[in-house]
Amino acid sequence: MSGSKKWVLGLIVLAFIVPLLRPVFPEVVSDYRLFLVSTMIIASIAVLGLNLLTGFNGQFSLGHGAFYAVGAYTAAILMDKLNVPYWATIPAAAIVCFIVGYLFGLPALKLEGHYLALATFALALAVPQILKYKWLEGLTGGVQGIVLMKPEVPFGLPLSEDQWLYYFCLIVMIVLFWAAANLLNSRSGRAMMAIRDQYMAADTMGIDTALYKTVTFGISAAYTGIAGALSASAIAFVAPDSFGIFLSIKFLIGLVVGGIGSLLGSVLGGIFYVLVDNSAQSLTQFIRNDLGLPFDLSAYTVFGVLLIAIIYLMPMGIAGGLYMAYRKLRGARA
Template sequence: MNQIAATTSAIAPRYAGLPARTWKRVGLMLLLLFAVVLPFFVSNYRVFQLNMVLVYAIVLLGLNMLTGYNGQISLGHGAFYAIGAYVAAILMDRFGWPYWATLPVAGLMCFLSGFAFGLPALRLRGHYLALATFALAVAMPQLLKYKAIEQWTGGVQGIVIIKPDPPFGWKITPDQWLYLFTLAIVVVMFVVAWNLLRGHVGRAMVAIRDHPIAADAMGVNSAMYKTLTFGVSALYTGVAGALGAIVVQFVAPDSFTAGLSINFLVGIVIGGIASISGAVYGALFIQFVPNIADQISKAAPWAIYGVFLLLFIYVMPGGVAGFVRIVARRVLRRFLV
């Protein structure tokens, strides 16, 4: 999406007489309009799936900030997703909080958790950091089953959440309302991320990733940026976890295994490393491709999933976002030049 807009901006102004920024805005507005009306033309099950795509897009955007832009590999973001989900579930079930009020609390809790984890992780790089975060993902389901906190987490039985009704007496289904609510959150968080990454903060993150010694020599506080990036990335994941719990209406420890964290990493690789729009493409992949694989073969769905994964990596080594950018550039040159 951003790639298409960027490619259009490089070519279209010479032919249509419109500035690049106008083309970008028109394209994004049309895309947003399509996203708004989409839930009214598909089944409730499809709306649920699209809801999860939006939730995963927030996770992948946060993880891409950490891994794609800052160079810190994490295999533990499923743990932060679980924290956000449980914070929302506990506040709604035990304290009767409205669903929307749980989001900032879930985000704050995950920011603090990510920041705290990021401090000792400063000593780790590359695969050592990946293993440390993976240990967090492996431990999280067992921690949630711990009997000392079972009265809050529900233990292995988990917590059931009541799906919120549309406000103001709107004549839409709860699934449609949750989709629109989640879409609004996605737009806000993507705009915040875009502004953050295009400014000096984003440049500092990339400098630390590509040239850490040079960044330190230029006065960039690598420790501060790394820990803050870890915290912000966890914040995004926590908000997504809260939204995911509200959409699914249920949380349980075994819903947040280490496989979830691996899926998130797969999502940013398939979507495109260091790409904002890649978060959407990656979310579509991890939501729909496993279902497609299951429909193709009930006996060996993960084998089919692996084939899809290899094909995507082979055909689009730069991720779907990079592939879309290349295709869009060629199409625009063909029809506009």
Template sequence: MPRTSNKAWLWALLAAAFLVPLLRDAVPDVVSDYRLFLVSTMMIAAIAVLGLNLLTGFNGQISLGHGAFYAVGAYVAAILMDQLGWPYWLTLPAAAIICFIVGYLFGLPALKLEGHYLALATFALALAVPQILKYKWLEGLTGGVQGIVLSKPEAPFGLPLSEDQWLYYYILVVMVLLYWAAANILNSRSGRAMMAIRDQYMAADTMGIDTALYKTVTFGISAAYTGIAGALSASAIAFVAPDSFNFFLSIKFLIGLVVGGIGSLAGSVVGGIFYVLVDNSAQALSTFVKNDLGLQFDLSAYTVFGILLIVLMYLMPMGIVGGVTHLIRSLRSSLRGTPAKEHQAAAKQRA
């Protein structure tokens, strides 16, 4: 597909995304505050998955602990708003900076770890952070097991928007800016160095790329993205508690990444949508199985995640975005009369 066509589709999607909340009063049964809130959580999840994608998909470092950075970002925002009275929008750069520092410092010892050893180290981080947040000496800041209750931000300047409408626009703008920033990073010299480290670590080192610097900085940027997502969730949900950031949150981010498409920016958005949809639909699906199908067993969110992951990996091993892209190319080859194998060979030559 030509680049101009891609841009046209992108602008059309953005225009539609900005117009949808305005239909709340016209079609309240279709565009309700709850559904706007649901889409907002999808965009937050997409930002978190995008952060993980920068690290795993584009730099080749495996992480099972990004839920920890999400928690740090959420608590930074909650503490600043609750105890220091900061405006919600000012907590985003604060969460990004603190999470970048935490990610960068964690990335320094992680330089000596590769593959499953790095995954185990990040796994330990995901287990430790929720317990640290419950620590009695930090209860004055974190609220302990009871967490922190916040208020949803209202629309500024007297805009005639509900809280959920305003949050939708706020999160959408942040997501678009972060997506644009990630695309520019990946298209720069630094982005090419990141992907060179992912593809051939020793060759990149031989070519003079400072692999240690790029890996730690990428870890920091990835943590900053996920921390921003956590800060947005604190404003959107208006509540943070340690048990909301357990280890399975990190696993859900990783599942969203794999399902959407590793190494694909668009796959991050699809992965975020998938994660929230499955998480919110598991109970309804379990009720359908028990009441309508007459099967007496419960389907938890983790069961649904597992089943869908197995099916999608069998049907689309490159993720949803990769599978759809391959399907479109195959259809184009068929319409042009070009065999699919010849088309793939031509694509490899161009690459």
């Protein structure tokens, strides 16, 4: 087993053990913090979906918040209207979002660069409005959305709802990242990256670029849709206004900050996105109350400042910066 695989396995084991230490460290391993980590896991899966499309296939998207919304509403409607178990909504959301992404990818074949970005931007703008449409209110709940119940702990396990949700999200994340790693190391993954690196050369070598681009769009949408389905179960509520255009932009910021074209970057990007989103209000209160400065910082302000700083200091993202630091440290030791 290589050193990197040992590190990954060690982190997975640690992630499973930490919640069990709650009786020893009740304040550190609280339900709120486990819920926060669960949202980081969900965001990491969503960023991974965008990474597969943009980082590994070279197609630029500003509309992955739409696929996130489709996945969330697929899960919510199945649970609310048909009493489908929450775990069964995950594959259903993946299938629905794959179909939507594949169908959207077909006309997108004729678009490149900023034209594709504008098309996906339009999709992200349209989906929340479609969810509010009065003819769909009986299904989507309209502006009010759908209120759900949090997943119950199965098999009588001695866990809280947030502990079980954390484990459920963690298991889904491990499976999805394992599948993505295997995909990228396969012949299909090499074809995806060949299209990203040199489209004309890949086409000349006999790679079916149209097929790979549409399938990649579908797989990317499926990953993001699964994240949306998990968020519906975690938050127990979906509403159209939760899936505005800024959600797609946050996914993109998380991808750039974490590291484009890196599986580790997807995890770091998801953590960054949730931490900044949740700490902006606390930072504003600290500046106004403790420092006495008349400033209000929104999450977008903090996102912007940190994004500029990280791009300046680490142009390849946090994952790339860590890799370069590791190489320098290894060279210094040698």
